[in-house]
Amino acid sequence: MAQITVDRKLCDNHGQCAIAAPKVFSMNDEGILEFEETFDDALLDEVEEAIDVCPVQAIFVKD
Amino acid sequence: MDQRIIVAGASLGGLRAAEQLRAAGWVGEIIVIGEENHPPYNRPPLSKEVLAAPGTPQEVLAKLAFRARRSATGIQWRLGTRITASNLADRTITLEDGEEIGFDGLVIATGLRPAQVVVPGPVDGRHVLRTIDDAMALHAVLVPGAQVGVIGSGFIGCESAATAASLGCTVTLVEGRTGPMERPLGSALSSGVREMFSRRGVDCRTAVSVVAYRGDGSCTGIELSDGSLVAAEVIIEAVGSHANVEWLQGNGLDLSDGVECDRNLRVLAADGQPMSRVVAVGDIARYPDVRNGLPARRVEHWATPTDTAKIAAPALVAGIAGRQPAEAPAPLPSFWTDIFGTRINGVGSPAHAEETRILEGDPGQPQEGVAVGYYRGNTLIGVVNAGLPASRHLHYRQLVLDAGALVTN
Numbered sequence: 001m002a003q004i005t006v007d008r009k010l011c012d013n014h015g016q017c018a019i020a021a022p023k024v025f026s027m028n029d030e031g032i033l034e035f036e037e038t039f040d041d042a043l044l045d046e047v048e049e050a051i052d053v054c055p056v057q058a059i060f061v062k063d
Numbered sequence: 064m065d066q067r068i069i070v071a072g073a074s075l076g077g078l079r080a081a082e083q084l085r086a087a088g089w090v091g092e093i094i095v096i097g098e099e100n101h102p103p104y105n106r107p108p109l110s111k112e113v114l115a116a117p118g119t120p121q122e123v124l125a126k127l128a129f130r131a132r133r134s135a136t137g138i139q140w141r142l143g144t145r146i147t148a149s150n151l152a153d154r155t156i157t158l159e160d161g162e163e164i165g166f167d168g169l170v171i172a173t174g175l176r177p178a179q180v181v182v183p184g185p186v187d188g189r190h191v192l193r194t195i196d197d198a199m200a201l202h203a204v205l206v207p208g209a210q211v212g213v214i215g216s217g218f219i220g221c222e223s224a225a226t227a228a229s230l231g232c233t234v235t236l237v238e239g240r241t242g243p244m245e246r247p248l249g250s251a252l253s254s255g256v257r258e259m260f261s262r263r264g265v266d267c268r269t270a271v272s273v274v275a276y277r278g279d280g281s282c283t284g285i286e287l288s289d290g291s292l293v294a295a296e297v298i299i300e301a302v303g304s305h306a307n308v309e310w311l312q313g314n315g316l317d318l319s320d321g322v323e324c325d326r327n328l329r330v331l332a333a334d335g336q337p338m339s340r341v342v343a344v345g346d347i348a349r350y351p352d353v354r355n356g357l358p359a360r361r362v363e364h365w366a367t368p369t370d371t372a373k374i375a376a377p378a379l380v381a382g383i384a385g386r387q388p389a390e391a392p393a394p395l396p397s398f399w400t401d402i403f404g405t406r407i408n409g410v411g412s413p414a415h416a417e418e419t420r421i422l423e424g425d426p427g428q429p430q431e432g433v434a435v436g437y438y439r440g441n442t443l444i445g446v447v448n449a450g451l452p453a454s455r456h457l458h459y460r461q462l463v464l465d466a467g468a469l470v471t472n
Binding site: 013014015016018019027028029030031032048051052053055056057 | 079082105107130134365366369399451452453456457460
């Protein structure tokens with residue numbers, strides 16, 4: 001399991017992460033990011049993609 | 064000796080290409096060569112928050128520099144280095160100091176540079192916006208009360224006009240042939256955006272072009288094609304771009320509008336056949352619109368380098384190994400902009416619509432929440448929404464995906 005942090009000061013709720021890794025990131029009805037704080041290693045590719053497509057580079061992963 | 068891939072261009076496209084080459088299993092050398100002195104950094108803030116309040120050059124770079132994937136190891140960066148020539152048959156490139164470097168595979172990711180307005184008049188006071196250095200220079204003159212003329216009303220023109228107005232400048236937006244972001248947004252939403260500008264005191268000049276700049280030594284005004292004169296000592300030229308293809312001349316490529324590629328981003332040789340060892344990434348790549356069955360086009364959106372690198376890198380690794388690439392996916396283009404705090408999100412290919420339909424809200428009031436659908440025949444090919452939560456954007460994106468009948472060849 002790896003751990004995700006999102007810098008909420010940077011996050012601008014673009015929603016691109018929810019497109020790249022919908023099992024981990026989602027946007028609620030108000031358009032605010034919600035996410036799972038840990039994820040299975042099998043999802044690493046999706047999460048790396050979410051990090052790539054974040055327009056403000058707000059997503060970080062720790063082992 | 065190790066095999067070597069050269070990545071020409073060290074912006075987002077060059078970074079993503081290098082990462083995706085490693086992800087595709089490339090264990091040989093990767094050399095990324097870029098003309099700017101800065102490591103890869105994020106450009107969209109340059110017309111928005113960085114233009115408004117950059118801080119020091121070090122702070123800007125700390126804020127904007129991309130983090131590379133941890134898996135992207137062993138990449139050599141040669142920054143501040145310009146490539147002047149190439150010989151694709153001999154597999155070499157030449158740097159401006161004359162050094163020649165051989166390659167087994169080449170990624171073309173040298174991107175674009177801003178076009179400039181070619182009219183008579185002084186040069187001092189004229190700016191473009193593409194790099195950190197451009198943004199720092201422009202920020203320094205966007206002081207309250209400054210008279211600013213923005214030439215061109217695409218994304219960069221509109222964003223920098225909004226930022227300048229927010230900083231207390233007196234702004235004139237010379238729209239050019241079409242209204243604010245009219246090509247990606249369509250005419251109804253474009254008119255709504257013009258209203259947003261007008262309410263914030265931006266003087267929008269519609270359907271006029273620049274005839275000349277006025278001033279003795281430095282700019283004091285803009286002479287327009289309708290005969291009017293606009294006072295402006297700061298000029299922001301946002302009139303499109305040129306692809307950085309000069310170093311590829313002499314190889315028989317079609318360089319008329321970027322670099323022509325197949326759907327795997329393999330560059331097409333003079334005979335029209337894809338090359339196995341040369342690919343292109345980012346907004347320099349002109350590739351087929353498989354999704355809508357339309358001719359090849361360049362896509363100048365932020366997501367393009369990441370989307371195209373994921374296709375081009377495995378195709379190049381396969382090509383060097385003498386294999387055919389896997390069937391490439393057809394990326395769904397997407398874009399966003401922020402105008403006076405209103406987020407505008409687009410997905411698909413709205414510029415190629417034959418018809419538009421309002422899905423919700425009033426296009427005349429983008430800040431209140433609106434979505435417009437773009438159709439070819441009866442097929443939804445794009446949606447642009449403004450002032451809505453991201454959850455609505457995801458919903459509309461799914462509608463476009465679901466409607467998309469991929470044209471296969």
